[in-house]
Amino acid sequence: MTRLRLRWTGDRGVGTASYTAYARDHEITAPGKPAIAGSSDPRFRGDATRWNxxxxxxxxxxxxxxxxxxxxxxxxxxxxxxxxxxxxxxxxxxxxxxxxxxxxxxxxxxxxxxxxxxxxxxxxxxxxxxxxxxxxxxxxxxxxxxxxxxxx
Structure with a gap:
């Protein structure tokens, strides 16, 4: 079994009040490993500097x-x-x-x-x-x- 944790980090203070109100940012972690900074593809309002x-x-x-x-x-x-x-x-x-x-x-x-x-x-x-x-x-x-x- 493979396990990890994905945690959304894109709340800008109003949650998902609208489609443009939140960031798609998240982190993927597993014990003993560096976090992976994730987002969506920029075509879907994501951060191009993070992995999609x-x-x-x-x-x-x-x-x-x-x-x-x-x-x-x-x-x-x-x-x-x-x-x-x-x-x-x-x-x-x-x-x-x-x-x-x-x-x-x-x-x-x-x-x-x-x-x-x-x-x-x-x-x-x-x-x-x-x-x-x-x-x-x-x-x-x-x-x-x-x-x-x-x-x-």
């Missing part, structure tokens, strides 16, 4: 893929020396103001020690198949990985 739920979801997908990938590489004898993912998600808005993420694209750029590049590339598919966050969402998660061999 869409970013946190994409971050969870990206991190899950990375963690599985590193695990699978370690098991397969592929030595990863660097990993960066420039991920993105598409948020589609409906006419009633609701919306949903309709797809996510991971772009991991991986550097490996001299070795089997084809195996390193194939392990991204295996990582995607095992990532429980990506397996839990109702939209496709794709990846376009680039594997580079480190120069010695």
């Amino acid at each position: 739920p869409e970013e946190l979801l994409l971050g969870a997908i990206s991190a899950c893929h990375q963690l599985w990938y590193l695990h699978l590489c370690a098991e397969a004898g592929v030595v990863v020396t660097a990993y960066v993912d420039d991920a993105e998600a598409v948020l589609t808005l409906d006419s009633d103001g609701s919306g949903r993420i309709t797809e996510a694209l991971l772009r991991p750029a991986v550097t490996i020690a001299p070795g089997d590049v084809a195996l390193a590339e194939s392990l991204h598919q295996a990582a995607q198949a095992r990532c429980f966050i990506a397996r839990s969402v109702a939209f496709p998660v794709r990846h376009k990985a680039v594997v580079t061999v480190a120069t010695v």
